[in-house]
Amino acid sequence: MTVNSNIMKAEEGCKMKRKLLVLIVVLTMIMALTGCSDDIGGVSTHTNKGLDTSLKRSTDMVVDTNGTLNIQRLARTETTKMGASGTWTIFVYMCGSDLESEEGLATMDLQEMLDASKSDKLKFIVQTGGSNAWDNDLVNDSRMQRFVIQNQEIEEVDDTSLSNMGSAETLADFLVWGVENYPAEKMGLVFWNHGGGSITGVCFDEQNDSDSLSLIEIENALTSVCPNMTDSFEFIGFDACLMGTLETANVIAPHARYMYSSEELEPGYGWDYKAIANYIGANPTASGADLGVVVVDSFYDACVAIDSGDEVTLSCIDLSKIDALVYAFNDVAETMYHSTDNTAILSGMVKGITSAENYGGNNKSEGYTNMVDLGSILKNVSVNVAGTDQVLSALKDCVTYMKNGTNKSDSNGLAIYYPLSIQGSEELSIFKDVCVSPYYMSFVDKMVYASDTNGTFDNYSDVDWLGADSIYWNDSYVAVAGADYWSNLDDSATADYNFSEEETAISFSVPPALNAEGMYGFTIAPDTLNYVDAVYCDVFVDSGDGETLIELGLDDNITSDWSTGSFEDNFTGYWVALPDGQPLASYIVEQGDNYNIYTSPIMLNDVETNLRIRLDYVSEEEYTIKIIGAWDGIDEETGQSAKEITKLKKGDIITPMYYSYNLSNDEEGMYIGDEYVFDNDPVLYEELLAEGDYYYSFQIDDIFGSSLYTDFEIFSLDADGGIYFYEE
Incomplete structure (x- = not known):
């Protein structure tokens, strides 16, 4: 039975009932959400059911006079199941956004819920909103609607005026209404939408300027509904990108037993709700940990089926173990903090963090999430920091089950914020x-x-x-x-280019210059070498006006001697290009042991996006380059992450884009290349750049997040590939 066939039956008066449920949300709850009440949740018509309501937030992190961390959490003195044995209710907070209005992905997941085997043990309770259009005749983009899906039937049970899905009040209203009317022995909550990580949150409402639910707003809403419940949610899940973070787990820990979440992007198809429902129908007494295995496995299998398995991460987290992890991490963080005055140790720590597995791009072209894998950080800093083994053990205890793709082999289940930029x-x-x-x-x-x-x-x-x-x-x-x-x-x-040595921690013992062999290089002063995090080459081409440079991108193809601090160009005149010869402006996304992943700003069928490219090293001399797909990146204004890397199709039009830099006034801009029609062959090659003058600079990143660009050297490339540097 399809979503649309259910709609037709509703129009015929068959099986479809509309119930107008009136919910009075008292002023005290609203006051609690805005910080005006001292009571958790400020609940109204319900007693506090054994809750300690002395905390302003459901979790409080208290530091005593000795700097010792004490975690205080909202807790029940006793729990009572809210429904009959073996019953499940899964609340789905479905903020459709462009995932629905442009691709119909929310409708697809509603259909998966409908297609599940019949069972009296499970109800999906879905609230819809946040999308400019819906790909079915049942959901109205100008109304806030609530549906019950059970036994292959969908029933609309509430219809109210439209509210902002990025608002804590909207979420709280749904949850208070939901647990009041559809309690069960085990209850789950799914946030369905885009995610942006610990800073920007989840559920970006495209009808309200892409406003999203921050972690604090999620906590406020969960705290508000808590006194209406005699038991915790069995799980809280994020069918969204980048929400598998320690910060997220810590905020929701008082409210659920398990968390399902992804550190990395989630392909647009998201979770397999049919597999989830079928499992619960056949195993109604299953725990959140048992269900977590099904959620992870079915999601991973679906991603593999659409050739997106390499980048996948999804984990089931035992939230009862979060306290032990946080305490252990705080001990290691104390060592990290007190080691900052030792530049050698500090340098090793920061390089360990910046080289750790990270998620969502974190580069100039795609934007920054600053989400980094916690386990990868701990492994990388273990040489310089004591106690990491205990944290890794605590992390392993938290992660009851996980799967990740081959390109995310050092993912360990939870990410953490670090300002890479x-x-x-x-x-x-x-x-x-x-x-x-x-x-x-x-x-x-x-x-x-x-x-x-x-x-x-x-x-x-x-x-x-x-x-x-x-x-x-x-x-x-x-x-x-x-x-x-x-x-x-x-x-x-907004200042991407910094040419002033005085504004960074780095200084030179041999300043950037051409040497006797005609190579461009420099040597970092020994007392500041520990401050260097990474060195790249940056290549520009003159646009033709003598003052505007077009950037071809950043690469790590340089000659480096970290023991002496000496760096030298290794430029050959070749650059990754489309088959028509147009070079692609490329920026490093990820550096693996035997591969690099790059991104390039492009227009795909006249829409701005980024082209993901993978370079695999077969040997020191041999490598292959292939297009992975297109990814829209992180929205600069909202922090919303695009949900998937889109595979290219034959006939797609690729138009290269290039950042530009004006030498006279330091203004930055964008240049547009020529259209290229994709022929369905993903293989790319490095091609010799066109004859002419090019500008070459080094980008030197320090461990404090600043970048220094060396002065430009100009080189001339002839038709045979000969390179001639000269000073101007």
Whole structure:
């Protein structure tokens, strides 16, 4: 039975009933959501059912005068099942967004729920909204609707005025209504939409300027419904990208037994709801851990079936183990924080973090999520930091089941925020309220401070995060911590090119110049070599006006000697190009042991996106280059992540795009190349660039998040591939 066939039956008056359910949400709940009430949830018509309501948030991270972390969580003194034995209700908060209006993916998942085997043990309770259009005749994009799906039937049970799906009040209203009317022995909650990670959250409503639910808003809504429940949710899941983070798990830990979530992107098809429903129907007494295996396996199998399995991650997290993980991590974070004054150890730690598995792009072309795998970080910093084994063990205990693709082999189940590229004070201000460790917050804050002081920690104070007057995890604190140096980030956020050595922690013993062999290179001063995180080459071509340069991208194809700090160009005049010879502006996404993944800004069928490219090394001399697909990246304004890498089809039109830089006024722009029609062959080659003059610079990244560009050297490329540098 299809969604549309159900709609037709409704129009004929068969099996379709509309119930107008009136729910009075009292003022105290709204006050709690806005921080005006001291009671958790501010619940109204229900008793508190054994809850300790002394906390303002359902989790409180308290730092005592010795800097010791104490986790206090909302908890029940006793639990009582809310429904008959073996019954399940899964609440689906379905914010359709462009996933539905452009691709009909929400409708597909509604159909999967309908296609499941009949069972009296399971109900899906779905709230729809947040989309400009729906790909079926049942859901109205101008109304907020609620549906019950059971036994291959869909019944609309509520229809109200449209509300913002990115609002805590909307979520709380749905949950209070849902647990009141459809309680069960085991209940689950699914957030269906785009995700952006710990900073930007989930459920971006395209009818409300892509407003999303932050982690704090999710916590507020869950806290509001908690007194209406005598038991926790069996699971809370995120059918969305990038929400598999420690910050997310820590926020929802008081409210559920298990969390299902992905560290990386989720292909648009998302979870297999038919497989989930069929399993529950056949195994109604299953636990959240048992169901987690089915959610993970069916999702992974579906991704493999559409050739998207290599990038997949999905995990089932035991939330009862989160406290042990957070305490262990805080101990390691304390060591990290106190090691910042030792530049050698600090350098090793930061390089371990920046080289760890990360998610969602984190590059100039696609944007930044700053989500990094926690386990990968711990493994990489273990040489310099004691205690990582205990954290890794605690992490392993949390992850009851997981699967990841071959390109995500160092994924360990939960990511954590680290500012690979600091996006401004607002991002850090959000992080301070969800960071799981005061010492980790101090570590991040201290690194931000050093980015503003060119690598020095002089006059840094940690009083905001540690000690008797700590504002860590403190709702009463409104102003931005570290106001001076955090706000300076906003002033420099758009400055991609920094040619001033005075504005970084790096200095040279041999300044950038041509050597006697005609090679362009430099040597880092020994006392600042530890401050260097990475070195890349950056190649530009003159647009023809003598002052505007078109960037061809960043690459790691340079000659490096980290023991001496000497770096030299290894440019051959060849660049990755489309089959018609147009070079692709390429930026590194990921560096593996035997592969690199690049991204290139393009228009695909006249829509701006990014082309993902994979280079595999067969040997030192042999490699292959193939197109993976197109990915829209991270929305600069909202932080919303596109949900999948789209496979190209024969006949697709690829138009290369290039960032530009004006030498006269430092303005940046964008150049557009020529259209190329994709012939369904994903193989690319490095081609000799056109004869002419090119500008070559090194980008030197320091461990504090700043980048230094060396002065340009101009080289001439002749028709035979000969390269001649000359100074101007």
